[in-house]
Amino acid sequence: MKVAIKEWNSIATWHWDIPEDEVCGICRVQFDGTCPTCKFPGDDCSLLLGKCGHSFHMHCLLTWINQETSKGLCPMCRQSMYCRRLMEMGPLTISRIRVEAER
């Protein structure tokens, strides 16, 4: 049987390149969700990756770090917090393709 694709819709999902079940130690929301002050996950609510291995939503960590009592320490391990912004997202996955067969 010959099949010709007449139409297809693709839906892509993305997630941060970080284990899926990990939560932000500050707001305890999964990383793929936003921090409590944002509405949309993604570039506007990015993640910070600590040198010590602990990651947080950028906004969550900033509220903590900007406060004097934090002394610039990681909330989890209390080492000095050096971090970089996580830029990499996991590979885009195309999850659904609708195929209509030609009669």
Add this chain to the structure above:
Amino acid sequence: MADHCALRLIRELKQLQSSDQLAIAVHFKEENICDITALLVGPPGTPYELGFYEFAIKVPSSYPAKPPMVTIKTTDHGCTRFGPNLYATGKVCLSIIGTWHGSRGEEWSPAQGLESVLLSIQSLLSANPYTNEPGFEQASGATDHTLMENYNAKIRHENLRLAVIAPLERAFGNVPVISQQSYISDRSQVQDEGKRTSREPETDDIPTSPFDDYRKQRFLWYYDLYQNNIEAGILDEEIHHKVFPLMQFEARGNAMEGRWSYPDLKKRLQWLQDKVLEETHSWPAEGLDLEKKDAGIAVNLRGHHEQIVSNLRHYTASMVDLTLVNGNPFLWKLTYFGRPMSKLDGGVFNIKIYISPRHPAEQPRVFVETPLYHIRVSRLGVLIYTPSRADEMSRHIEGIINALEDENPPYNPLMTVHPEATKLCWGSDQERRQYRTKLRRSVEKSAE
């Protein structure tokens, strides 16, 4: 309230309420979740054993960047300091909530939360609280040992008096007119570290605590243990009617003052047991009135019963019979037939389940009426069990059967209500055998 505070708090509270932590309970009102009351059950084996310690937790809107504020409410209206770090004023000295200077690793961070704060406070209710006083951590001299003994002895007494008995008496509307403490003169101008403390009770009328039923239920569970501790106190002639000695770190107004009076506690404990039983036995009568009025709760319970009976196979492989006593949906009778090949094989046990007209806000109370020598059954026949869901009667039935059948439970002193059986069950090999023999004997007797 800021979003980040509320969202995280809701998450935490949900988790705390659904956790199977037997020693921690939290309560809050929907309209203000930043105002939380928590109850900690004193760890067995410490002078705070099975006492109920109430804490008020206020969560600032900057949480979790800033720690919650915690005060202890179990202070006899500001008159008793329950430990070196649990002040009479209510102040809880703890580095992770910022009320004590601690080293780097001990300070607050947003990675901490309600549960870790409560667990830290629970660790203050320790076996030797004397060493919780800064500077006394390493105390080990001969005089220190006597003082530690003394300190524990007075905490043990006040634990029973103020953390078990007094709040329950209040729940039954009985406020002792003359406090045992009243002989201590001039309490009006006591200073505590520069802060003036209020000696007035928070409220004059009796507030109903959200934990009243929680306390009553546990009081029935742990009654034998309370009683044993009181009996041990009465036998200890060294302390009979003596005035509590002051510790070096205790100052007037921020101390544990009073005197030992175990015979008095014995009477009060007995009175409370009568009251709790009286209340339990009043439920079916009260329920019957509701039944006549076709009240929702009565109809619901009747429905639950029918449903459970038709699905009994679903809950257990054992033979079970479940009926309403005199058709009353508030008093259930469970007949349990010991499962073949189990320790209960051949036994027949009558179990009564008293259900409150305010169910599930007040939890059912369960009595095994057939004598049974079992770690989960008290001398009075009270059964300790934990339903996987407090609001579903089917889960209660399931919990009851599981509690009876649990063959090799892990050691958890909070889940046992028969002190002697507990000692045997987790004792030497010989004692274990003894426990099994006593259990078997009571099973055999039940069938006669």
